[in-house]
Amino acid sequence: MQAFWNWFRWLYQTTGINLPIFYDAYDRQRFAGGILTTLELSAACLVLSVVIGVVGAWLQGSRLRLTKLVIQGYIQFFRNTPPLVQLYFFYFALGSYITMRLPNGTTVPLVSNVSWAIICLSFYAGSFNVEIFRAGIEAVPRTTIEAAEALGYSRLKAYIYIVLPLAFRISLPALNNNLVNLVKTTTLAYAIAVPELLYVSAQIWSDEVNVPEMMNVLLVLYVALVGILVYGMAKWERALRVPGYGV
Amino acid sequence: MLSRILAGALAAASLTIATAAGAQTLEKIHQRGTLVVGVKADYKPFGFRDPSGNIVGFEPDLAKDVADTLGVKLQLEPVVASNRMQFLQQGKIDLMIATMNDTEERRKVVGIVQPDYYASGITVLTAKNSGLKSWNDLKGKSVCAIQGAWYNKVVGEKYGANVIAFKGTAEAQTALLQNNCVGWVYDNTAFPGILSDTATWGNYATPLPVIEEEPWGLAVPLPELDKEYGRFMSGMIYHWHVSGKIIELEKKWGMPASPWAAKMHDAFKGT
Numbered sequence: 001m002q003a004f005w006n007w008f009r010w011l012y013q014t015t016g017i018n019l020p021i022f023y024d025a026y027d028r029q030r031f032a033g034g035i036l037t038t039l040e041l042s043a044a045c046l047v048l049s050v051v052i053g054v055v056g057a058w059l060q061g062s063r064l065r066l067t068k069l070v071i072q073g074y075i076q077f078f079r080n081t082p083p084l085v086q087l088y089f090f091y092f093a094l095g096s097y098i099t100m101r102l103p104n105g106t107t108v109p110l111v112s113n114v115s116w117a118i119i120c121l122s123f124y125a126g127s128f129n130v131e132i133f134r135a136g137i138e139a140v141p142r143t144t145i146e147a148a149e150a151l152g153y154s155r156l157k158a159y160i161y162i163v164l165p166l167a168f169r170i171s172l173p174a175l176n177n178n179l180v181n182l183v184k185t186t187t188l189a190y191a192i193a194v195p196e197l198l199y200v201s202a203q204i205w206s207d208e209v210n211v212p213e214m215m216n217v218l219l220v221l222y223v224a225l226v227g228i229l230v231y232g233m234a235k236w237e238r239a240l241r242v243p244g245y246g247v
Numbered sequence: 248m249l250s251r252i253l254a255g256a257l258a259a260a261s262l263t264i265a266t267a268a269g270a271q272t273l274e275k276i277h278q279r280g281t282l283v284v285g286v287k288a289d290y291k292p293f294g295f296r297d298p299s300g301n302i303v304g305f306e307p308d309l310a311k312d313v314a315d316t317l318g319v320k321l322q323l324e325p326v327v328a329s330n331r332m333q334f335l336q337q338g339k340i341d342l343m344i345a346t347m348n349d350t351e352e353r354r355k356v357v358g359i360v361q362p363d364y365y366a367s368g369i370t371v372l373t374a375k376n377s378g379l380k381s382w383n384d385l386k387g388k389s390v391c392a393i394q395g396a397w398y399n400k401v402v403g404e405k406y407g408a409n410v411i412a413f414k415g416t417a418e419a420q421t422a423l424l425q426n427n428c429v430g431w432v433y434d435n436t437a438f439p440g441i442l443s444d445t446a447t448w449g450n451y452a453t454p455l456p457v458i459e460e461e462p463w464g465l466a467v468p469l470p471e472l473d474k475e476y477g478r479f480m481s482g483m484i485y486h487w488h489v490s491g492k493i494i495e496l497e498k499k500w501g502m503p504a505s506p507w508a509a510k511m512h513d514a515f516k517g518t
Binding site for chain 2: 026030092095096099104106107108109113190191192193195199202203206207
């Protein structure tokens with residue numbers, strides 16, 4: 001393994017292509033940490049934002065005016081403000097109120113920067129997901145829902161067993177787009193010092209002045225990361241296909 | 248590579264400008280009876296404006312000493328990092344004392360006079376009750392910093408701190424005030440100015456010793472570095488170290504004692 005790492009030192013010495021993320025133990029460790037943080041952040045936000053989308057879309061169809069109003073307010077707030085501003089708002093403004101008092105009298109924040117990033121980005125992508133699922137739900141024929149009601153399904157049961165499975169299939173292409181965007185948006189978390197890929201890369205290129213190399217590494221990694229997601233989503237889309245049903 | 252080419256081009260340009268203007272800066276100063284010194288006007292306590300708008304501080308005091316020694320009047324010209332070397336090359340200022348690090352690249356562009364007159368390092372701003380006593384106490388603790396700063400790696404690698412770096416100083420300060428980190432690691436010379444705002448920072452201090460010190464150089468036009476003018480300035484700086492003027496001015500402006508300045512004083516006073 002050491003021989004492999006040393007090859008990159010040789011590469012630097014002979015060609016000038018400087019990739020300390022391979023030959024320098026400290027840079028290697030923090031870069032690996034950055035990849036891991038980006039993966040964790042992306043995975044957590046993907047799952048949470050889809051859950052928010054599914055629940056939000058159901059609540060949007062509620063007969064209660066208040067519920068509808070709350071959901072509409074949520075969508076407008078998160079969809080109409082830049083995610084970077086939201087991150088700053090949550091971390092610096094809201095975070096200063098959500099604190100815990102230590103025995104020695106100092107108050108420390110209760111929610112860490114990573115948690116704020118997950119919360120903020122999930123709700124941000126979630127607000128788009130609600131609208132994406134709504135589009136899917138509205139595409140389910142009214143007659144199908146009436147048939148479910150005739151069979152004695154409650155609103156919730158009809159949503160879970162009849163509407164959602166069909167709506168989900170219709171929503172997948174649009175959802176795909178939004179989730180790809182979400183993975184790329186995780187780079188914004190560098191603003192509140194979440195040590196994800198862009199953050200560690202920026203620190204490494206400041207230390208080593210190897211901006212072009214790190215830019216290329218970043219590009220390749222994000223293409224790969226998003227590629228894996230798109231591949232997975234495409235497979236899922238094919239697996240969920242109902243033969244003869246529209247999409 | 249590009250920066251090296253640029254530096255080379257600048258150095259070449261400076262040579263032609265300086266020779267065209269006539270290299271006798273000392274003569275020029277005596278003829279007009281004024282010494283024009285480029286200093287910072289936005290970096291408390293090194294150079295800043297007092298309530299009446301005059302530029303005062305550590306470096307203006309050094310500039311005053313040079314003018315007094317030459318027996319001429321002093322004119323201070325505010326400069327910033329991005330134009331200070333150009334001002335000197337163009338002859339807009341005769342001397343530059345502007346918190347500039349002495350680096351290999353800059354020595355090719357302006358005449359950095361030896362010895363260096365001051366040095367800055369890094370230290371940590373932390374709450375008075377944080378219990379931090381040495382750099383090793385930072386191990387495993389979160390420390391706020393500025394993104395891209397060269398010392399982030401030192402603090403992380405050597406002292407095992409968990410560095411959380413923000414885009415700017417305002418964010419890092421806010422994060423420290425909200426206890427997102429135990430301390431903020433930054434340029435030691437910036438802290439006296441920040442701590443002078445006691446309403447916000449009354450409960451904060453810089454208990455850790457200054458480390459990783461980098462020397463600061465004052466500069467004359469490059470062609471005159473080894474001529475009368477450059478050697479005269481070399482003597483001025485030497486005198487500041489021997490007489491303890493640097494240390495005296497540190498006290499005057501309420502700056503924490505720099506170990507580097509003390510070391511220079513000790514090294515030179517015996518000679």
